Amino acid sequence: MHPYQYIPATNITEAVSALARYGNRARILAGGTDLLVQLRGERYELDAVVDAKAIPELVELTLDGGLTIGAAVPCYQVYENLAIAAAFPGIIDAASLIGGIQIQSRASLGGNLCNSTPSADGICPLIVHSGVVTITGVDGTRTMPVEEFSTGPGRNALGNGEMLISINLPKPAAHFGAAYQRFIPRNEMDIAVVGVASAITLDATGQKVESARIALASVGPTPIFAKQASEFLAGQTATEETFAKAGAIASTEATPISDMRGTIKQRHHLVEVLTRRTLVQAVRRARGNA
Amino acid sequence: MTQIPEQQFVHKVPVQCTLNGQSTEFLAAPYLSLLEILRETLGLTGTKEGCNDGNCGACTVNVDGRIVDSCLMLGVEAQGKNIETIEGVAPAGGLHPLQQAFLEEAALQCGICTPGFLVSAKALLEAEPNADEHRIRLWLAGNLCRCTGYDKIIRAVEKAREEMK
Known part of the structure; x- marks a missing residue:
């Protein structure tokens, strides 16, 4: 492995200036569960690894109606927090199934986002919870919706010298529910053939859909926000039949490939099934009887 | 391995941690995993290398009360941590x-x-x-x-x- 400097940053300025100094020869280290594997596999070489876990903003986890998840907060801290689990069920579904317990001790949702694989379990739930990312670089700080962050397999909106600081999720509306499910051939420790996250807000009667958001994993070059299926659901009655129609629309928004994990045909089918199932689960949670 | 220009030579980092209840110090090249440090620098070969990419768990150690794959943690990240390996599991003179x-x-x-x-x-x-x-x-x-x-x-x-x- 190419030798690199270890830079334990204690604040954002230090980290950003290290990133600016080394350009694309430096990366941020959070949990390391992707980074160290990729370095060891010599997928790329680095001259510097900037450890971000001593930067207060990157390890912040604050629930104040909305939720702020620092980019380096490990998954277990998110799913072991019962108040977060109650308010942000879609996030918990993902945080508790990424890898095994050992991985969840270190891996972060921010790292999952920055690694930017189309199959990431963590990204779609952040999209349907209307997550917004905060990015800082030498030229200042900017924000963007999570669905705009990934730009291709392993690629994202971070420019040279920029780093992800946090993911901010707004306070869910009343009668809100969300869920994430994936299809894998075994029960744990696998990469999604297809993953679907759905979020739904019902009206006060609990029968009509006010708004919905659906996002698809592993069926395109990036996680996909299924805009048409999401918009179709607004104003509809919350029945399984409606959700099956939403699944059929979502399937048309998927652009999967055939690979070792599944075929194009299977993946389109799985989008339909998982969209319907996650909507049913999200509605159960929205009605408070999950 | 690539020839490293002189200004990029990587210096070893002094690390201090608690290992199986004992205060421990070592020097770590930043690119070595905790697993490599345990086995090769500290001679604690009870922790095993299986896949070396975070799938198999053979290298599991306990860091500050959480289990982690030591192949996916750098040795330098052990600074200030409380680490227990398999060598720390058995009580003196017996088995856990x-x-x-x-x-x-x-x-x-x-x-x-x-x-x-x-x-x-x-x-x-x-x-x-x-x-x-x-x-x-x-x-x-x-x-x-x-x-x-x-x-x-x-x-x-x-x-x-x-x-x-």
Whole structure:
């Protein structure tokens, strides 16, 4: 492995200036569960690894109606927090199934986002919870919706010298529910053939859909926000039949490939099934009887 | 390996941590994993290398009360941490109930995965003394065994759970 400097940053300025100094020869280290594997596999070489876990903003986890998840907060801290689990069920579904317990001790949702694989379990739930990312670089700080962050397999909106600081999720509306499910051939420790996250807000009667958001994993070059299926659901009655129609629309928004994990045909089918199932689960949670 | 320009020579970093209850200091090249430091720098070869990419759990150690794959943590990240490896599991002059149960239930064959299973299972039973079979299986999903087929391992953990009550 190419030798690199270890830079334990204690604040954002230090980290950003290290990133600016080394350009694309430096990366941020959070949990390391992707980074160290990729370095060891010599997928790329680095001259510097900037450890971000001593930067207060990157390890912040604050629930104040909305939720702020620092980019380096490990998954277990998110799913072991019962108040977060109650308010942000879609996030918990993902945080508790990424890898095994050992991985969840270190891996972060921010790292999952920055690694930017189309199959990431963590990204779609952040999209349907209307997550917004905060990015800082030498030229200042900017924000963007999570669905705009990934730009291709392993690629994202971070420019040279920029780093992800946090993911901010707004306070869910009343009668809100969300869920994430994936299809894998075994029960744990696998990469999604297809993953679907759905979020739904019902009206006060609990029968009509006010708004919905659906996002698809592993069926395109990036996680996909299924805009048409999401918009179709607004104003509809919350029945399984409606959700099956939403699944059929979502399937048309998927652009999967055939690979070792599944075929194009299977993946389109799985989008339909998982969209319907996650909507049913999200509605159960929205009605408070999950 | 690539020729490194002189200004990029990487210096070893002094690291201080608590290892199996003992204050420990070592020098770590920044690109070495905690697993490599444990085995090659500190001579603690109880922790095993399996896949070396975070799938198999053979290298599981306990860091500040959480189990991690030591192949996916840098040695330099051990600074200030409290680390327990398989060498710290047994009390002086005896076996931990999990080790005893693994022997009695024949929960190992080749033994490469065993230290990882023991460190993982110990963390579970200390945090959740009443963990049921389903919980044990889910918790140990990050530890792979290619010999026993898991049932004996689960039975051993359940036996140790009763011993530890």
